[in-house]
Amino acid sequence: MFSNELLKRIRSEFPRAERDAFGKARAFLDNGTGTLVVGRAAVAEAKARVDYSANVYGIFDESKMAGEVIHEGRKAVADLLNAPSPETIVSGESATSLFFGLSYAMGKELRGRENVVVTNYEHYANLSPWLELKRRGLIEDTRFTPLNIEDGTLDLNQLGALIDGDTRVVSVSAASNALGTKTQLMEVGKMAREVGAYLIVDAVHHIAHGPLDVQTIGCDFLVFSGYKMFSPHGSFMYGRKELLEELRPYKVKPAPDHPPDSWEWGTRDQAKFAAIKGVVDHHEWLAKQVEGGFVGKLSQYSGRRRALKVALTAVEEYEKEISRVMLTGSGDIQGLTEMPHVKVYGLKDPERLDDRDPTFSFKVKGLRGEDVVERLWAKHAIAMRSEDFYSRVHEVYESPTLIRASFVQYNTVEEALRLLKALETMKAP
Ligand SMILES: Cc1ncc(COP(=O)(O)O)c(C=O)c1O
Known part of the structure; x- marks a missing residue:
């Protein structure tokens, strides 16, 4: 408390x-x-907006600083999610656009026989992209895991029954934005891995409510939005490095071929990265206030990740x-x-x-x-x-x-x- x-x-x-x-x-x-x-996010955003408003990759100081702010923002998000590196953090206009972008990239690998398993408490940002793949004949089916109606929890037995050898993606929210129910991500991850399906997590609702660790969950992708966690609009996606490299996102030819840039449409808004770093700074501050209750705990993490x-x-x-x-x-x-x-x-x-x-x-x-x-x-x-x-x-x-x-x-x-x-x-x- x-x-x-x-x-x-x-x-x-x-x-x-x-x-x-x-x-x-x-x-x-x-x-x-x-x-x-x-406050910290708003102040950091305003500073980046005014002082480093030049676009990236120039040789002059304002441009270099804009690049630096973006890198620091990615590092902050990587620490927030315990992602292996800042290069595994992709940004986008919204969670919706990141899910569409991801589904388009995955669609290129699919042959129409596969299925995607989702849940009956998803936000449509994590449904419409998969339904669109079905509409285009790139997958055979989008399968909805039923809820236990009485308590709004997921029926994990049914989820297990829906996943089969043709399941390519299991995409679930970390918590339902309508009911607040959390998904047992470790269990779901295990089931997805057994058939070699990708596990995608929609963490948009849950992000502000508790710690998340993409390595412990073992997910392949995880998406969240800044405005659900005290920041302005703008969203972030963790992607497993090999997959970010292997998959072929839609991109314009001159854009870099390597992740995360290869996944990002257009140039970045450095002020949004400054803001999300402000959110991370806020939680570092909060950690100092409550540290007394955590002595000797969470020792598997260190530095800012532990904070x-x-x-x-x-x-x-x-x-x-x-x-x-x-x-x-x-x-x-x-x-x-x-x-x-x-x-x-x-x-x-x-x-x-x-x-x-x-x-x-x-x-x-x-x-x-x-x-x-x-x-x-x-x-x-x-x-x-x-x-x-x-x-x-x-x-x-x-x-x-x-x-x-x-x-x-x-x-x-x-x-x-x-x-x-x-x-x-x-x-x-
Ligand atoms: C669980 C969940 N997923 C996705 C979204 C969509 O997020 P965005 O507005 O960033 O596209 C929302 C927004 O309410 C949400 O609650």
């Missing part, structure tokens, strides 16, 4: 954690859609407390699962906090989602939304929209309680 004192300091690192730009004090619980920016694991493990622990309060309430305030007028989708068991991120989707009986979020904003200054979140979950639950509350490190238990109290008032008379 973060102490109140530390939480205050964390919040002060985010210029808009307390109030929005219009001076309104509000609880920002729309983080799954895009987080608030951490990032320390910080994100502390975040994960803290967020579990928020999840517990959201599910079971506190004192005389009821949790989501105790409110008869609220239907929660996803994991509800407070004993299974390890298996979820602090992301909660629900409906309030008798009220439209739009009306609920409208009331939450107007009467309680809570920023949330009701949507489909581009998730396949809505097809599974046959519900075009769900209301979602998603928490990150700067949110407080008080904010969770404020939401619960507000929902309590929405009970039909």
